[in-house]
Amino acid sequence: MRTSTELQADGAGSAGRQPPAILVRGLVKRFDEVEAVRGVDFEVAPGEVFGFLGPNGAGKTTTINMLCTLAKPTAGEARVAGYDVVRERDDVRRNIGLVFQDQTLDSYMTGAQNLRLHAELYGLQKDLVAPRMRQVLEMVGLWERKDSPVGTYSGGMRRRLEIARGMMHSPRVLFLDEPTIGLDPQTRRSIWNYIAELREREEITIFMTTHYMDEAEWCDRIAIMDHGEIVALDAPQTLKAEVGTDRVSIQTDDNAAAISALADRFGIEARVADGAVTFGVPGGEEFVPRLFAELDVPIQGVSVSRPTLDDVFMSYTGSTIRDAEEGDPGKYRSRMMMQMIHGGRR
Amino acid sequence: MSTTTTTPETAAAPRAPVVKVSVPEHSLASELRAIRIVWRRDLIRFLNDRIRIASALVQPLLFLFVMGSGLEHVTTTHGVSFKTFIYPGILCIAVMFTAMFSAASLVWDREFGFMREMMVAPIRRSSIVIGKCFGGATVASLQGVLMILLAPLVGVPYDLLLILGIFGLQLLLAFTVTAFGVMVGARIKQMQSFFGVMQMIVMPMFFISGALFPAAGLPRWLEILNRIDPLTYAVGPMRSLVFSHLSMSETARQTLDPGITWWGWRVPPLLQAGVVLALGLVMLGVAVWEFTTTE
Numbered sequence: 001m002r003t004s005t006e007l008q009a010d011g012a013g014s015a016g017r018q019p020p021a022i023l024v025r026g027l028v029k030r031f032d033e034v035e036a037v038r039g040v041d042f043e044v045a046p047g048e049v050f051g052f053l054g055p056n057g058a059g060k061t062t063t064i065n066m067l068c069t070l071a072k073p074t075a076g077e078a079r080v081a082g083y084d085v086v087r088e089r090d091d092v093r094r095n096i097g098l099v100f101q102d103q104t105l106d107s108y109m110t111g112a113q114n115l116r117l118h119a120e121l122y123g124l125q126k127d128l129v130a131p132r133m134r135q136v137l138e139m140v141g142l143w144e145r146k147d148s149p150v151g152t153y154s155g156g157m158r159r160r161l162e163i164a165r166g167m168m169h170s171p172r173v174l175f176l177d178e179p180t181i182g183l184d185p186q187t188r189r190s191i192w193n194y195i196a197e198l199r200e201r202e203e204i205t206i207f208m209t210t211h212y213m214d215e216a217e218w219c220d221r222i223a224i225m226d227h228g229e230i231v232a233l234d235a236p237q238t239l240k241a242e243v244g245t246d247r248v249s250i251q252t253d254d255n256a257a258a259i260s261a262l263a264d265r266f267g268i269e270a271r272v273a274d275g276a277v278t279f280g281v282p283g284g285e286e287f288v289p290r291l292f293a294e295l296d297v298p299i300q301g302v303s304v305s306r307p308t309l310d311d312v313f314m315s316y317t318g319s320t321i322r323d324a325e326e327g328d329p330g331k332y333r334s335r336m337m338m339q340m341i342h343g344g345r346r
Numbered sequence: 347m348s349t350t351t352t353t354p355e356t357a358a359a360p361r362a363p364v365v366k367v368s369v370p371e372h373s374l375a376s377e378l379r380a381i382r383i384v385w386r387r388d389l390i391r392f393l394n395d396r397i398r399i400a401s402a403l404v405q406p407l408l409f410l411f412v413m414g415s416g417l418e419h420v421t422t423t424h425g426v427s428f429k430t431f432i433y434p435g436i437l438c439i440a441v442m443f444t445a446m447f448s449a450a451s452l453v454w455d456r457e458f459g460f461m462r463e464m465m466v467a468p469i470r471r472s473s474i475v476i477g478k479c480f481g482g483a484t485v486a487s488l489q490g491v492l493m494i495l496l497a498p499l500v501g502v503p504y505d506l507l508l509i510l511g512i513f514g515l516q517l518l519l520a521f522t523v524t525a526f527g528v529m530v531g532a533r534i535k536q537m538q539s540f541f542g543v544m545q546m547i548v549m550p551m552f553f554i555s556g557a558l559f560p561a562a563g564l565p566r567w568l569e570i571l572n573r574i575d576p577l578t579y580a581v582g583p584m585r586s587l588v589f590s591h592l593s594m595s596e597t598a599r600q601t602l603d604p605g606i607t608w609w610g611w612r613v614p615p616l617l618q619a620g621v622v623l624a625l626g627l628v629m630l631g632v633a634v635w636e637f638t639t640t641e
Contacts, residue, residue: 070462093466106387122468123379125367
C-alpha cells in the first residue's frame with residue numbers, strides 16, 4: 001500500500017499551515033461479518049478537492065457516512081473541520097454540507113422552500129437567508145426556477161439544487177457522494193462546471209466519491225479504494241506517471257504471431273483486448289518506429305495512449321473498475337447488506 | 347449567533363461578494379426549532395392536501411351513517427339512537443386513521459430520502475420524533491374537528507365544554523396513535539410494508555375497542571382483549587363525556603356506558619385518559635430510542 005499522507009503543497013491553493021480539513025487515522029467499520037472499511041488513513045488539506053475512487057461496495061459511502069457522523073466508526077479516529085466525528089458530532093455537522101447519492105429533497109416543496117427549510121434547520125440568521133439563497137441558487141443556475149415544485153425538476157436540476165442546499169450554510173467541507181451518478185454525460189459536465197465555480201468562489205474543501213474515472217481527473221488528489229482499503233493515494237497525474245508505461249495497441253492479421261514475436265524480440269507481454277494486441281511500454285511514441293522496423297508480423301494500424309486512471313486502477317487492483325463491480329459476487333453481497341443497513345438505495 | 351462576514355471577492359471583479367453565513371452552536375433552541383419545523387411541515391402538508399382531508403372522512407362517515415342507520419332498527423339502545431351511541435367511538439377512529447397516516451409520512455420521508463436531510467442536520471433525532479408526534483396529533487385533531495361539527499346530526503347538541511373536552515381527548519389519542527405509528531415505522535423502510543402492518547394492527551384495535559359496542563357483558567376472551575386494547579381507554583372516556591351532555595334514562599346510561607372495569611373496579615374516565623397518555627409517552631420513548639440507535 002502506497003499511501004502518501006503528507007499534505008499536498010501545490011494544487012490546493014493556500015493550504016499553508018492550516019490544520020487539515022479532514023484527518024483520518026486507522027478508520028474501521030464492521031457490519032457484523034463484513035468489514036466494509038478496513039483501517040484507512042488520509043488527510044485532506046483545506047481548499048483541496050479530494051476524491052475517493054473505487055467500484056461500488058469498495059467502502060466509499062461507508063467512509064463518507066462515518067465522516068458525516070451518520071455512522072459510528074468501529075475503530076480509529078476521524079476529524080472533520082477540526083472536530084471529532086464521534087465526540088463533537090454537532091460541531092462537525094454545523095461545518096459540513098452534504099450531497100447524497102440519492103436525492104433527499106422534499107419534492108412537494110419548491111426549490112426555495114427546500115432551501116428555506118434547510119436554513120431554518122441549521123438556524124441561519126434570518127436576514128442572511130434571502131441573499132445567501134439567491135447566491136447559491138444563481139451559482140447552480142436555478143434562480144429562475146426557484147418557485148417551481150421540486151417534483152417538476154429534471155435529475156440534473158435536482159442534483160444542482162442539492163449542491164446549492166449543501167452550500168446554503170457556508171460549510172467548510174462539502175461532501176459529494178457520487179454527485180453525478182445516473183446523469184447523462186452532458187449534465188455531468190455541467191455539474192462539474194458548477195463545482196469548479198463553487199470551488200473558485202467559496203473557501204471550501206470538497207470531498208467526493210466517484211466511480212467515473214474521468215471525473216477523478218477533476219480532483220487535486222485521489223485515493224483509490226478497493227475492498228475497504230486505500231490502495232493508492234496521490235495526484236491523478238502522479239499516479240498516472242507512476243504506472244510508467246504507455247498503452248500501445250496494434251492491429252495485425254495474426255494476433256497470436258504478433259504476441260509471440262513481441263515476447264521473443266522485446267520481452268513484452270501482450271494480450272488481445274477489443275480485437276487488438278495491447279501492451280504497456282515506457283515511452284510508447286519512441287517505441288513505435290522500432291516496432292515497425294523489427295516486428296516480422298505486418299501491422300495494419302497502431303495507437304499509443306498515455307496511461308489513464310483506468311490503467312492506474314488496474315495496476316493497483318488487478319482489474320478494471322467495471323470488472324471489479326461485476327465480477328465479484330462476494331462484494332456484491334456485502335454491498336446488498338450495506339444497502340439493507342443504510343436503508344435501500346435505488 | 348451568525349455573523350455577517352462578507353469576504354471581498356478577489357478573482358472576478360463584477361461579482362457580488364460571497365454571503366458567508368455561519369451555523370450557531372448547538373443548543374436547546376436548535377432542538378425547539380427543529381421540533382417546530384417538523385411539526386409545521388406536517389401541518390402544511392395536511393392543509394395542502396384537500397383530497398386527503400376528504401378521503402379520511404369517508405370511513406368514519408360510512409360507519410356513522412351507513413352502518414349506524416342500517417343497524418338502528420335491530421339493536422336495543424333504550425331510546426337512544428344507535429348513531430348517537432357509536433358517535434363517540436367514531437370520533438376516536440376518525441382521529442386514529444388520520445394519525446396513522448401522519449406517522450406514515452415518516453416512512454415516506456425515509457423511502458424518498460428527505461429523512462436524511464434532517465438526520466444530518468445539527469439536531470437530535472429525538473427532536474424529529476417529537477416534532478412528528480406533535481404534528482400527527484395536531485393534524486389528526488384538526489380532522490377530528492370536522493367530526494365534531496357533525497354532532498347535531500346524530501342528536502348531540504353543540505356545547506362549548508363538550509367540544510373542548512372532545513377536542514382534548516382527540517388530541518391525546520392522536521398523539522398516542524402517532525407515537526405508536528412512529529414506533530412501528532421507525533424500522534420499516536417501505537410504505538407498503540408500513541400500511542400492511544398498520545392494517546393488521548389498526549383494524550383489530552378498532553373493532554375490539556368497544557367503539558361499536560358497550561364494553562360490558564362480553565365473552566371472557568373478548569373482554570380480555572378489550573382491556574388490553576389501548577383504544578378502549580380513549581373510547582371509554584369519550585363516551586362518558588358525550589353521554590354526560592345527553593339526557594337519557596338511567597337504564598340506557600348503565601347499559602350503553604357501563605364504563606371500563608379492572609377486576610370489577612370501575613376505572614374513572616380521567617384515569618383512562620391517563621392510560622392513553624402514559625402509553626403515548628412510553629411509545630414516544632421507544633420511538634426515540636429506535637431512532638437514535640439506527641444508523
